[in-house]
Amino acid sequence: MMYGPVHGIGDVSGLSTKHVVLGLLIERPGYGYDLIQRVGSRFSFLGLSENFVYKVLERLEIDGWIEDIGEKSVGGTRRGAPRVTYRATSLGRERFKEWIATPSERAVLRDELQAKLNLSEPDDLPELLAVTEAQGRECMAELATLRRPVLAHVAEPEVPWHHAAVMMVDDLNLRWLQTLVDWLNAICELIEERMERMSDASASSP
Amino acid sequence: MKPLLRLDSVSKSYMRGPRELRILRDVSLDVHAGEFVGIYGQRGSGKTTLLRVAAGFEAPGSGVVTFDGVDVRGIRRRDLARLHRHDIGWVERAGPQSRELPMRDYVALSLYRAVGPAEAQRRAVAALAKVGAEDAADAHWSSLSDTARMLVAIAHALVREPRLLLVDDPTAGLSIIDRERVVGLLRSAAEDAGLGVLMAVPDMPAMLHAHEVRSLSRGRLLAPADPPPNGGNVVEFPGGERSA
Numbered sequence: 210m211m212y213g214p215v216h217g218i219g220d221v222s223g224l225s226t227k228h229v230v231l232g233l234l235i236e237r238p239g240y241g242y243d244l245i246q247r248v249g250s251r252f253s254f255l256g257l258s259e260n261f262v263y264k265v266l267e268r269l270e271i272d273g274w275i276e277d278i279g280e281k282s283v284g285g286t287r288r289g290a291p292r293v294t295y296r297a298t299s300l301g302r303e304r305f306k307e308w309i310a311t312p313s314e315r316a317v318l319r320d321e322l323q324a325k326l327n328l329s330e331p332d333d334l335p336e337l338l339a340v341t342e343a344q345g346r347e348c349m350a351e352l353a354t355l356r357r358p359v360l361a362h363v364a365e366p367e368v369p370w371h372h373a374a375v376m377m378v379d380d381l382n383l384r385w386l387q388t389l390v391d392w393l394n395a396i397c398e399l400i401e402e403r404m405e406r407m408s409d410a411s412a413s414s415p
Numbered sequence: 416m417k418p419l420l421r422l423d424s425v426s427k428s429y430m431r432g433p434r435e436l437r438i439l440r441d442v443s444l445d446v447h448a449g450e451f452v453g454i455y456g457q458r459g460s461g462k463t464t465l466l467r468v469a470a471g472f473e474a475p476g477s478g479v480v481t482f483d484g485v486d487v488r489g490i491r492r493r494d495l496a497r498l499h500r501h502d503i504g505w506v507e508r509a510g511p512q513s514r515e516l517p518m519r520d521y522v523a524l525s526l527y528r529a530v531g532p533a534e535a536q537r538r539a540v541a542a543l544a545k546v547g548a549e550d551a552a553d554a555h556w557s558s559l560s561d562t563a564r565m566l567v568a569i570a571h572a573l574v575r576e577p578r579l580l581l582v583d584d585p586t587a588g589l590s591i592i593d594r595e596r597v598v599g600l601l602r603s604a605a606e607d608a609g610l611g612v613l614m615a616v617p618d619m620p621a622m623l624h625a626h627e628v629r630s631l632s633r634g635r636l637l638a639p640a641d642p643p644p645n646g647g648n649v650v651e652f653p654g655g656e657r658s659a
Contacts, residue, residue, distance in 0.1 A: 342632075342637070343640065345630060345632065345637065346630070346637050346638065346639055346640040347639075347640045349455070349628060349629075349630045349637065349638075349639035349640070350639035350640040350641065352619070352622060352623065352628055352639070353628065353639060355623060356623075357623045357624060358595070358620055358623060359595065360591050360592060360595060360620075361592045361595050361596070364592065380620065383619050383620050383623065384619065384620075386619055387618075387619035387620075390455070390619070390630065391457055394457065394460070394630075394632040394633075397632060397633060398632065398633050401633060
């Protein structure tokens with residue numbers, strides 16, 4: 210199996226795979242098998258099955274986010290059915306913009322932000338910058354919910370091992386949070402630099 | 416309560432060739448007496464500039480810095496010097512210029528004129544003992560470990576009994592346990608001695624010891640988002656609601 214573990218439509222972790230497929234269709238129209246290949250080459254970390262991609266397409270069409278482009282070529286799919294080519298509707302484009310601007314659940318932040326970075330177009334950068342900055346602020350708020358570490362106690366034999374273990378796990382959470390905040394800050398810095406250069410370039414061009 | 420230190424819409428930039436390099440952008444921050452404020456920022460985030468502006472070592476490009484309600488920009492040089500001598504403690508990591516100086520003399524130096532050598536020495540030894548660096552009293556800077564140097568630097572800043580303490584990256588190069596010791600010391604300077612303490616640090620575990628946390632990125636100071644209603648923390652497996 211090429212595309213990792215099989216997922217049902219509701220059981221992928223909180224990340225919105227619907228928007229990933231939608232984003233690919235905003236880039237250019239495509240048909241089922243084509244999208245499976247694009248998902249596989251650019252979003253292999255999501256581990257989506259072929260079946261799942263077809264189900265997502267079905268869902269997207271029912272919701273009116275994508276539409277059948279109307280060019281059917283017989284025998285296009287490996288199943289011999291007519292191949293249906295989809296494109297994003299204007300409603301779909303709107304929903305995609307909203308998704309870019311919506312902060313992700315912390316548990317799927319890394320994957321979802323990877324997907325957003327991957328699918329954004331230059332005109333999505335302001336929303337991407339704003340949402341990334343907001344996620345950084347959420348991480349700082351999360352810092353306030355963590356316990357103050359006293360790792361010095363870990364080394365003290367009088368402290369029960371169970372307590373020591375909890376402190377070490379807390380320490381991992383903190384380090385993970387730091388890595389995340391640093392990554393988010395770096396993304397913001399780079400996007401902002403790029404936006405400044407884009408506006409410099411457009412100001413200096415005749 | 417009136418803040419001890421207030422930065423109000425402070426900006427600062429330098430010219431690098433034809434381009435303006437904005438180091439601080441619209442930074443506002445209060446530090447009260449008895450409060451330990453931590454600023455998280457990586458290299459290049461602007462944290463050292465922020466501390467230098469807060470200390471009055473550099474003037475802001477725009478915006479206002481007040482110490483105890485007084486606009487630092489407007490005061491005479493002599494009064495600013497007095498502020499640095501009495502009220503604002505800067506934790507200097509570079510150590511003494513003279514390599515021959517024992518640490519008791521280094522820490523005592525700034526008090527010589529005010530209280531005389533004997534009393535200055537006595538206070539210096541007491542300050543070193545207070546931070547747990549009494550062993551360093553007769554040592555030279557070059558023979559000290561990074562931890563001992565940081566403790567001496569804190570004693571050097573505390574000996575004049577300032578009201579505000581400014582610390583740049585105090586945990587650099589320290590072991591996990593020594594980091595806690597140093598940051599714990601800063602917290603107790605705020606809680607026990609009632610100082611306002613402002614620390615900038617690229618180290619998340621150190622931030623947890625502060626009463627207030629901010630993040631500095633691209634010269635902007637970000638307040639944490641409002642905590643989520645469920646009290647925060649990681650939701651490991653949110654429902655399938657957001658998936659297709």
